[in-house]
Amino acid sequence: MSNFKYQMLIQWSEEDNCFLVGFPDFPGQRWRTHGNTYEKAVKNGIEALESLIMAYEATNETLPEPTVNKAA
Template identity: 45%
Template sequence: MNPKHYSMLIQWDPRDNIYVVTIPELAGCRTHGDTYEEAIKNALEVIELWIEDAQKAGEPIPQPTFAA
């Protein structure tokens, strides 16, 4: 699976001054970054880790969704 194919919800958190990224297709998959670019980089890494952990556990891996 290509991490770039998953949806990313990127939100600014003014309280902590960070960008928070949620991956809607992958339950509990969230990360953050001090900059927008760092948040996206971290999100791509956390998607890979989420998929790797699911594979090791024999869990199903949701397909990326596409909303037209």
């Protein structure tokens, strides 16, 4: 899984009182998981990304191209 270069967006939600985690390169629901701490959100995000990739592979769906930013 470490070869995949997908963005993971982590944002605090006052409404939910936790950090929300999303993957902008994947269409669909905006937020995939969450965590009460930033560290837990990262851990849950990695697990969610791995599950998301496995689901794509299980259904033979083509993975989206990751957005890659190049340093100047």
